[in-house]
Amino acid sequence: MNSVRALIVDDSSVMRKIVERSLNQAGIKLAKVFEAGNGAEALAVLQENKVDIVLCDINMPVMDGLEFIKQLASVENAKGVPVVMITTEGSESHVVQALSSGARGYIRKPFTLEQIRERVLPILAGQT
Amino acid sequence: MKTATESSVANDGHKDWIPLLDLATREVFQMMLGSQLKTSETTADIGLDITSMVGLAGQLCGMLSLRCTQKLAALMASKMLGTDPGTIGPEIADACGEICNMVAGNFKNKISGLNDGCMLSVPTVVTGSDYQMRSLSDYPALEVRLELEEMPIVVSLEIHS
Numbered sequence: 001m002n003s004v005r006a007l008i009v010d011d012s013s014v015m016r017k018i019v020e021r022s023l024n025q026a027g028i029k030l031a032k033v034f035e036a037g038n039g040a041e042a043l044a045v046l047q048e049n050k051v052d053i054v055l056c057d058i059n060m061p062v063m064d065g066l067e068f069i070k071q072l073a074s075v076e077n078a079k080g081v082p083v084v085m086i087t088t089e090g091s092e093s094h095v096v097q098a099l100s101s102g103a104r105g106y107i108r109k110p111f112t113l114e115q116i117r118e119r120v121l122p123i124l125a126g127q128t
Numbered sequence: 129m130k131t132a133t134e135s136s137v138a139n140d141g142h143k144d145w146i147p148l149l150d151l152a153t154r155e156v157f158q159m160m161l162g163s164q165l166k167t168s169e170t171t172a173d174i175g176l177d178i179t180s181m182v183g184l185a186g187q188l189c190g191m192l193s194l195r196c197t198q199k200l201a202a203l204m205a206s207k208m209l210g211t212d213p214g215t216i217g218p219e220i221a222d223a224c225g226e227i228c229n230m231v232a233g234n235f236k237n238k239i240s241g242l243n244d245g246c247m248l249s250v251p252t253v254v255t256g257s258d259y260q261m262r263s264l265s266d267y268p269a270l271e272v273r274l275e276l277e278e279m280p281i282v283v284s285l286e287i288h289s
Contacts, residue, residue, distance in 0.1 A: 011250075012222050012225070012226045013219065013222055014205065014208055014219050014222045014223045014226055015210060015226050016207050017208075018208055018209070019162065021209075021210055053262065059248070059250065061250070086247065087233075088230055088232070088233025088234070089233065089248070090227055090233065090237045091244040092244055093244050108233070108237065109160075109229075109230050109232075109234075110155060110156045110159035110160045110230050111159060111160075112235060124270055
C-alpha cells in the first residue's frame, strides 16, 4: 500500500493525535496528516489539499460530522474521498445517517487497533 | 441485558447499572490508554482536583463525572499521547474530557434501548476541589471507585429521570 494522505477531524487535539498514532500502529504509512477541529475547518483544508481518506468525529462545534459529509460533495478536491466516522455516538440512527450520507465506515470510541485495521485498511486497499 | 425501560420499572435506582459503568470505564482505559484499572478499596476523596463531566439528555437525563488527581490526569494524558507525563500541559483537560466522554458513550452503548434515545453533551472539566455540586438527581449517584497505579479514579452517574 502506498503512503497515505489523511485528514483527521475532531474537536479534541488529543483525540486527533490518538487517531494518527493508531493509524501508524495499524501499519498504515502516513505521508501527510492534516488536522481540523470541526467540519468547517475540514472543508477549508480540503479546498486546498488532496487527501486519500478522512477520519471524522460527529459531535463537534461549528459544523458537526454529519453536516460535513453532506457538504463534502461540493468540494472538487474531495470527490470520491472516503470518510470514516470515529465517534462516541454509537446509536443506530447515527450510523444509518452517516452511512446514508456517504460515510464509508463507522468506528466507535473507544476503539481497538484491530477495529482500525478492519475498517480502514480495506477502504485504503481499494483506493491505493 | 436489561433495557432502560426494564431497569426503570425495577425502580432500584438503577443499581444494576453499576457493573456496566465499571466495565465501560475499564474498557476505555484498556483500549485508549493501554492501562488496566484495579478496583479501589479507598473511600476517601482527598486530592481529587480534576473533575470531568458529561451531561446526558433524552430518555436518560443526568450527568456522568470522572474525578481524579492532577497527577493522575497528567499520567492519563501522557498515556493517550504516548509522551512523558512531565511534558504534558494544557492537553490534560482535553484528555480528561475525552475520557469522560468515551466512558459516557461506552456506558450508554451497553444499555439496550438507551443508545438511540440519549444524547451526550460536550465535556466540561473543572480544576480544583473546593466546590460543591448540586444536582437535581432522583436517585443516589451510582459510583464506581477504581485506581490506576495506586491513584484513585471515581466515576459517578447522577440520574435525573
